[in-house]
Amino acid sequence: MGHTKEQLLDYLKEHGICFESYEHPVVLTVEAQAKHIGHMEGGHSKNLFLKDKKHRLYVVSALTTTNVDLKVLSQRLGLGKGGLRMAPEEALKDVLQVPLGCVTPFALYNESARSVALLLDKGFKAQKCVFFHPLSNDMTISLTTDDLDKFLMSINKEPAYVDLEATVPVGKEQLPDLAVHVPTEVIILSNISQQEVINDIGSLNISDRESEISRLKENANPKPKAITKVNNDKKGTNIVGSTASATNVGNLVNSIIDTTSAAILSEITEDAVKLHGKDLGPIVAGAVRKRLGPELESLMMLLKNAAYTQGFTAGIGSRSLQIN
Known part of the structure; x- marks a missing residue:
């Protein structure tokens, strides 16, 4: 919030x-x-x-x-x-x-x-x-x-x-005057549609498309945080391995986002875009579902078991989350 x-x-x-x-x-x-x-x-x-x-x-x-x-x-x-x-x-x-x-x-x-x-x-x-x-x-x-x-x-x-009203020529001999203000960080929203990512990448030229795919893959964390053991902090128990509690909702959500993002981006290759074009969305969705289904089911079972045995609250302020 x-x-x-x-x-x-x-x-x-x-x-x-x-x-x-x-x-x-x-x-x-x-x-x-x-x-x-x-x-x-x-x-x-x-x-x-x-x-x-x-x-x-x-x-x-x-x-x-x-x-x-x-x-x-x-x-x-x-x-x-x-x-x-x-x-x-x-x-x-x-x-x-x-x-x-x-x-x-x-x-x-x-x-x-x-x-x-x-x-x-x-x-x-x-x-x-x-x-x-x-x-x-x-x-x-x-x-x-x-x-x-x-x-x-x-x-x-x-x-x-x-000067937002200035008309500045841009060409081979005249670099974009505001390019220095383009942010260096990319923000991929957790609920951005697969098709929007595909469409955006597909609209780039071939050389830019390949570099953009590589950059997005580097941005995604290919290692699921849910199976990485970390130390506890003052805010509560962080995600740990299957032998300990998995009670930090924020970390679990981030793990799901990171894992899903990595899976999606691994399927979006230049060859795949060329081969399937607009039909790539459903193909990527099916591949990601098949790839992540068992892993996410295990993660949810870990969370459910932790909730039953310990109970937990998460979120911001006094908002609580209860798993039945």
Whole structure:
């Protein structure tokens, strides 16, 4: 679970970051927000949450009056004309961990979002102050860009202000001017569809496709964590071998995700993409089911037995999980 609005505001105060807050009804659009604070002097913002074909994520924050052409921005990032699209709702929930309508630079306060790239409108610098939702769309806060920068630096995020309306030629002799801002980390969502991965990889040219498949395989952990013995920590019992308790739900989930990801990516080869094309999805699904079925059944039985003998709670706060 991500941080709350109250936690963020306390953090700003603790770090000497000055701001003014304005409460209002929940709003989902820039237009709805403007009905409550649009009369205030300063830079009002619109914020986009985007992904590229390699599953890297971006937050683009701009003045509401700035024209952001995604095709041009995509080229300037070195992603080609159609390299950017809106990020899926799952990424909003799992990575930024904010509700719909709450995408702002402050979402990067959540640890899960630290690898998301942030591009800020150069036009913000000319404003007396800038306005953003503080993780919740029932409030807007205003602060200077100096204080915004102070916040970003405090979470180890270098502020990047760019001219989002610039038309910069990109070619063999002119490298993409914003390529330096492309994130180095790839975030593969736990519930991303197999077909989406296949489609995204299939849309690359042959040489890029092979390197992308290799990179994704390296990203996945081929060793199931469920059978690796580790030490216990203060948070509880971690996953251990079959002779001990398997009571850490988070680690078990990560193990399933890692194992499944590795299995899927091992089936997606360049030859397989060429041979099966759009029909590769069902073929990969069948192979992964056959390969992982027995292993996951054993893992679930281990978890079930541990739960029966010890009982356990997991999750965040006071939420508990009971296995019957």
